[in-house]
Amino acid sequence: MERIPVIEIFGPTIQGEGMVIGQKTMFVRTAGCDYRCRWCDSSFTWDGSAKHEVEWLTPEQIWQQLKQLGDDRFGHVTISGGNPALLKGLSALVTHLKEKGVRIGLETQGSVWHDSFDDIDDLTISPKPPSSNMETNFATLDMIMDRLATHRGRVSLKVVVFNDQDFSYATYVHQRYPSVPFYVQVGNDHIHEADDVTLRLNLLQKLEWLVEQVIQSKHMNDVCVLPQLHTLLWGNRRGV
Amino acid sequence: MERIPVIEIFGPTIQGEGMVIGQKTMFVRTAGCDYRCRWCDSSFTWDGSAKHEVEWLTPEQIWQQLKQLGDDRFGHVTISGGNPALLKGLSALVTHLKEKGVRIGLETQGSVWHDSFDDIDDLTISPKPPSSNMETNFATLDMIMDRLATHRGRVSLKVVVFNDQDFSYATYVHQRYPSVPFYVQVGNDHIHEADDVTLRLNLLQKLEWLVEQVIQSKHMNDVCVLPQLHTLLWGNRRGV
Ligand code: SF4
Ligand code: SF4
Numbered sequence: 001m002e003r004i005p006v007i008e009i010f011g012p013t014i015q016g017e018g019m020v021i022g023q024k025t026m027f028v029r030t031a032g033c034d035y036r037c038r039w040c041d042s043s044f045t046w047d048g049s050a051k052h053e054v055e056w057l058t059p060e061q062i063w064q065q066l067k068q069l070g071d072d073r074f075g076h077v078t079i080s081g082g083n084p085a086l087l088k089g090l091s092a093l094v095t096h097l098k099e100k101g102v103r104i105g106l107e108t109q110g111s112v113w114h115d116s117f118d119d120i121d122d123l124t125i126s127p128k129p130p131s132s133n134m135e136t137n138f139a140t141l142d143m144i145m146d147r148l149a150t151h152r153g154r155v156s157l158k159v160v161v162f163n164d165q166d167f168s169y170a171t172y173v174h175q176r177y178p179s180v181p182f183y184v185q186v187g188n189d190h191i192h193e194a195d196d197v198t199l200r201l202n203l204l205q206k207l208e209w210l211v212e213q214v215i216q217s218k219h220m221n222d223v224c225v226l227p228q229l230h231t232l233l234w235g236n237r238r239g240v
Numbered sequence: 241m242e243r244i245p246v247i248e249i250f251g252p253t254i255q256g257e258g259m260v261i262g263q264k265t266m267f268v269r270t271a272g273c274d275y276r277c278r279w280c281d282s283s284f285t286w287d288g289s290a291k292h293e294v295e296w297l298t299p300e301q302i303w304q305q306l307k308q309l310g311d312d313r314f315g316h317v318t319i320s321g322g323n324p325a326l327l328k329g330l331s332a333l334v335t336h337l338k339e340k341g342v343r344i345g346l347e348t349q350g351s352v353w354h355d356s357f358d359d360i361d362d363l364t365i366s367p368k369p370p371s372s373n374m375e376t377n378f379a380t381l382d383m384i385m386d387r388l389a390t391h392r393g394r395v396s397l398k399v400v401v402f403n404d405q406d407f408s409y410a411t412y413v414h415q416r417y418p419s420v421p422f423y424v425q426v427g428n429d430h431i432h433e434a435d436d437v438t439l440r441l442n443l444l445q446k447l448e449w450l451v452e453q454v455i456q457s458k459h460m461n462d463v464c465v466l467p468q469l470h471t472l473l474w475g476n477r478r479g480v
Contacts, residue, residue: 012455012461013451013455014451014454014455014464014465020464021261021262021464021466022261022423022464022465022466023463023464024454024455024460024461024462024463024464024465071458072458073455073456073457073458073461074461075461075462076461076462103462183262197441200440200441200444201437201440204440204472204473207473208473211253211254211473214254214264215252215253215254215264215313216313217313218311218312218313220264221252221264221313221314221315221316222264222315222316222343223263223264224254224260224261224262224263224264225254225262225264226261226262226469227469227472229466229467232444232467232472233444233447233448233451
């Protein structure tokens with residue numbers, strides 16, 4: 001049975017981001033990423049700091065942990081990372097969860113295709129802007145968006161924006177794939193801020209800035225601007 | 241030419257609520273409501289306090305004002321109230337806006353049907369919970385939800401929740417129409433609070449409470465929990 005490196009399973013909670021914002025869900029966070037974003041808020045999935053927490057689990061073991069935590073109080077599971085698209089074992093997990101009758105959300109930066117994308121109900125592709133220090137391979141992203149054009153679930157693009165340059169990048173991505181629902185999200189560059197009030201007010205201030213950018217741009221008429229709801233609610237804590 | 245009583249036109253801004261949260265949009269707020277919710281945050285649309293602001297406008301006049309404010313910086317218009325479904329002239333406005341090529345959102349409490357619902361892209365039905373002091377006519381709501389079953393746009397239900405009793409009501413509504421995307425939203429009972437920081441933290445605290453209710457309920461597995469984004473951003477100010 002194919003195993004997957006899992007770094008945490010938690011919930012029920014609500015989705016904090018993008019197209020599925022507010023959705024009640026469970027989280028399965030997988031280990032490993034092909035990126036090294038400067039402001040990564042899940043660097044523990046790849047920087048070795050939580051190495052001892054990684055468990056290689058079968059789909060049925062993951063399901064058992066989800067049931068133990070969520071019992072009959074969930075119907076949606078989000079697979080996040082790291083980059084879950086790197087994992088060969090992902091297909092087995094997705095098939096197993098589908099058999100159990102839950103809906104599945106998945107987020108990935110769009111650096112690699114995975115056949116299991118076809119079976120994801122809520123798929124978010126989140127290419128990374130310049131402030132991440134990563135470079136988008138648009139040939140790969142084109143191929144992925146092309147294959148997703150006939151997707152039977154919900155697909156969206158989401159770009160985190162920290163500054164003007166990121167906003168230009170977001171505008172470019174939106175114009176390159178104009179028919180795909182598009183979300184811009186405020187970046188959290190206070191990932192070590194422990195004081196929740198400071199963090200909340202700071203994020204809302206940035207949200208106001210981002211809303212203003214979108215309002216002023218004639219290229220961003222059909223987009224959504226959102227905060228990270230979970231950060232507004234729970235600050236930088238893990239596992240909520 | 242059929243005229244509509246309009247109390248304010250503003251934007252571009254973002255949608256603060258429900259299925260279209262974060263969406264860049266213009267607002268057309270119509271006057272008049274058949275309800276008198278205890279905590280109505282738009283009571284100026286029906287209590288006479290803004291009577292002098294009401295203008296009876298033709299669809300083309302409304303369009304001209306939208307263009308003047310939004311120029312080429314919008315592609316989505318939200319019609320809100322009051323209850324826009326009361327207005328005979330609504331069809332002419334909706335047809336006019338469609339001809340101009342914008343997408344249209346509309347929110348109503350579901351107390352009356354309007355044929356123009358069929359042409360709304362993002363339709364939110366928002367029945368009012370017990371704390372409003374209003375009573376839902378479920379025969380009417382059943383009829384409306386039935387007619388919307390074959391709607392070609394996006395339809396959702398949204399219930400504002402202030403307390404336990406409201407949450408039970410929300411659960412009941414969700415179970416009555418289980419296939420319709422369902423949103424619960426934190427109520428703002430500080431509609432006269434002028435201090436934004438107090439208001440923001442208070443709303444986030446309530447959101448935390450509402451999330452907890454949803455997490456604990458096995459009847460609310462497939463719902464979204466959301467704040468009013470515009471209240472978090474701009475407090476109780478009008479016209480943003
Ligand atoms: S792609 Fe995501 S998980 Fe990977 S480094 Fe960037 S932010 Fe972190
Ligand atoms: S239905 Fe809406 S506009 Fe009418 S009284 Fe209630 S909250 Fe106010």
